[in-house]
Each structure stands twice: as C-alpha cells, then as structure tokens.
Amino acid sequence: MSFTSLVFLIFAPGILIAYMMIPAAYRRHLVAAGSLLFYAYWEVAYVPLLFASALIDYFASIWIHRSSRPGQKRVWLLLSILINLGILFFFKYWNFFTDNVNHLIGTDLQGINVLLPLGISFYTLQTMSYTFDVYRGKFKPETNFLTYFVYVSFFPQLVAGPIERASTLLTQVRNLDLPSMKDVQRGFVLIAWGFFAKLVIADNIAEFISYSFLQTPGGLILWAISFVFVAQVYFDFYGYTLIARGLASFMGINLSLNFRQPFYAKNMTSFWQRWHISLTKWVTDYIHIPLARRFPQEPMRSFIAIMAMCIVGLWHGASWNFVLFGLVNGLMMRFWSPVARLLSVIPSNDLIREVFGRAMMVMCISFVGILFFIRDFSLLQSQIGTMFTTDLGLAALAAAPAKLDFLLGLIGMTIFFFNDWLVYRKMPVHVEASASVPFLREGILGCCVVAILLFGNFDVEGFIYFEF
Incomplete structure (x- = not known):
C-alpha cells in the first residue's frame, strides 16, 4: 500500500x-x-x-x-x-x-x-x-x-x-x-514535511513535466524542465524517506539519511554522495572499493568507477537509457576534477568561480535528468538534439496542462530548497530541528497540514521509486 x-x-x-x-x-x-x-x-x-x-x-x-x-x-x-x-x-x-x-x-x-x-x-x-x-x-x-x-x-x-x-x-x-516524547514529536514533523514534499511539490509538477518531455518538440527550455524533473524525483523520493523515518521514529527507530541536500553539491561526485546515499554507499562498499583495491592503477581505476555508476543506472531499471544515465554520470564524475583544475588557472575571483561551478552543476543535473526520464531512444535523441539549438521551445508549452499546479509546486519547491539551504549552512532553525521547539513545532505542523489540504495533489498514485 x-x-x-x-x-x-x-x-x-x-x-x-x-x-x-x-x-x-x-x-x-x-x-x-x-x-x-x-x-x-x-x-x-x-x-x-x-x-x-x-x-x-x-x-x-x-x-x-x-x-x-x-x-x-x-x-x-x-x-x-x-x-x-x-x-x-x-x-x-x-x-x-x-x-x-x-x-x-x-x-x-x-x-x-x-x-x-x-x-x-x-x-x-x-x-x-x-x-x-x-x-x-x-x-x-x-x-x-x-x-x-x-x-x-x-x-x-x-x-x-x-x-x-x-x-x-x-x-x-x-x-x-x-519511543520517547522527542521521538514522537520528531515523527510528526518528519511525516508532515514528507507529505508536503510529495503531495504539494512532486505530484503538482508531475503532469506538466511529463507533457513537456513527451508531447512537445522540445527546445532550450528542456534544460530548465529537466532540472525541475530531477527536483520532482528528489521531492517524491525524499518525501517517501521522510515519511519512512517519521513512522520509524514512532517505534523508537532511527533510519538512515538517504538524502543530504544534493542540490548544494559542488561537483557530481559530491552530488551522488548526497543523493540516494544508501544505494551509492552500497555500490561503493561492495563493488567499487573491492575492485579498485584489486586494480588500483589507471585506466582500470577509472573504468571501475564508471562501471559502478553504470550499475547504479541499471539498478534503476531494465532499459538502455538507465545504462546511459549511469555511464554519463560516471564520465562526469571522472572528468570533473581535471576540468576543474584546468578552469582554476583562468584569472577570476572566487565569486565568479563559484557561480560558474554552480552553473556547471545545474547543466550536468539537467542533462542526466532527461536521460533518466525518456526511455524511448528515438525520442530521447530527438529531445536532446533540441536542447542544443537556438529554439527556446516556449510556444509549445502554452498548451501544457496543469500550469497552475506546476506553479504551486514551484512555490513549494522554493520553500523546501530554502529549508535545505538552512540545513546545508548548519542553521538551527530548519524544519527537522523545530521538532524539539514548542510552538514552532506546532506552527510548522499546522502550516504543512493546511498546505497539504489546500494545495496537495491527491490524484497521483504511488511513488516514482516504486518502479525500481
């Protein structure tokens, strides 16, 4: 269920x-x-x-x-x-x-x-x-x-x-x-925050994203759409994880963190250390590290690292697009460091380097996002091709359904990303930390419940990762 x-x-x-x-x-x-x-x-x-x-x-x-x-x-x-x-x-x-x-x-x-x-x-x-x-x-x-x-x-x-x-x-x-009273309070907050991520954000943007990928001729706008799709997967899967952790907390059990603010990563390796952590760590501990110890020299070392990411991709589904998804992620991870070293010699200040690095991360996330979504290779090839043209592709989106739902999802996404930034910056005022603060806890719970009842999309069945 x-x-x-x-x-x-x-x-x-x-x-x-x-x-x-x-x-x-x-x-x-x-x-x-x-x-x-x-x-x-x-x-x-x-x-x-x-x-x-x-x-x-x-x-x-x-x-x-x-x-x-x-x-x-x-x-x-x-x-x-x-x-x-x-x-x-x-x-x-x-x-x-x-x-x-x-x-x-x-x-x-x-x-x-x-x-x-x-x-x-x-x-x-x-x-x-x-x-x-x-x-x-x-x-x-x-x-x-x-x-x-x-x-x-x-x-x-x-x-x-x-x-x-x-x-x-x-x-x-x-x-x-x-469970202790602290466990129960934490459970309520995690469950409410998880339902907010799933129903208010992920499910509200789902229909618009699907139409944009499958029913439009594409264009440059697909870079933005693909990034939002990756965010949709994040809020859908992270929402499940938050609810799971909240339910376990009611039994006095602490489940592992499966996400740690991945969109604030500074490179693709860091991204995968923060995204679906339990899977990445499983493949690292039981496949990547044992093989890397056996074959520590290049080029085998890089080949093993890329192969491990192909396994991560194939784990997600029995389709060549998932193998390609893992392959591209693996290549990005192996080539990020030498490219970063090359770019570091370009004269600029720290702010420019930071902005450029973040922009590169967004582009990488966007590119692998479309590989994850589209399983038909002919359509995938066509849509990727449009991402490297001068056509914006905005006109086709005028007929897209659920635009108001999409807007609501984007607003919820902004709120959630801000909370992730507070956690990333180790601020003591984020949602999970509020579980131990009277009145603030009740206020956040109330806001989540109201937002879910007013703006939640209850028409989407299941979670994306049920498919895997």
Missing part, C-alpha cells in the same frame, strides 16, 4: 497505537505481521518471494559463520549471491535480456508477463549486504529468524528504502523499546 493512500492512513495509526500498548515481548511479532499485511495489500502472491529472500540470507549467513574453511565460506557466499541476483534478474531484467538477445542474434526467447515485485531491488540489496558483512566478520549472524525478518521487511522502508545495513537497523530491531 502507498503512504498516500486512504487505507494506509488507517493502517499506520492502528499499528503504531498497538505497538505502544502491547508488551515489549510481542512488538516484533506485531511489526512482522504489520509488514506482511502492508506488503500483501499490494500483491499477496509475492509474499512468499519476500520470505524466500529473507530465508536465503538467513541460512547462508549462519552456514558462513559455522564454516571453518575459507573455501566453504566463499561457496555459501557465492550461492547467496547467485540465488539473490538470479531472482532479481528473472523478475526485473529477463525481458530486457530476451529483447536484446532476440534483436542481436535473431532468437525467439520468450519474455515473462508478470508485475515487478514491489521493493525487490531494495530488499535484495539489504539482505545481500547482511550476508557480505557476516562473511567479512563484521558481526555474528542473527539466529532469531523473527528478528531478522523484521530487519528485512520493516514496512516503513520495505519498498523504497533506505537500504539499511544490519549494523544500524538490525541492532535496533533486537530491542524494540517505546
């Missing part, structure tokens, strides 16, 4: 109230049951798949820990990796694979006609990280399956992350305590 659905607004308070009322010994049972209900509401047929994913790494980690020989440990780890990636490949990438093979060599491989299991890309990486860390000896495996299953299926972050490590979430699940 979606956080923005009516059924969830009934489900979540019921679970949280019951959590606070029942004895501590039964809280894990409640959270596990609630997580299963949450997932089954979307598609009950995929509940066994969630169980299977949990069981694979639960037993693999135990067998890894019990094995006395390194070779045995590697066998169990390899089996875990192959089974997990095999399931992910079958459901998410099989059709992409068969289409390309059929096109290249003329075979007649058949695709599958099934829904992509919700959250499979998230919980698969979460269970795999657990097994990797047990293999590396970072901690002993969890022997209580119920505890481990709550770690895998914890409903606030089950279907769209953040991708939690056992060292952060599993240790908290072992002792599910009652």
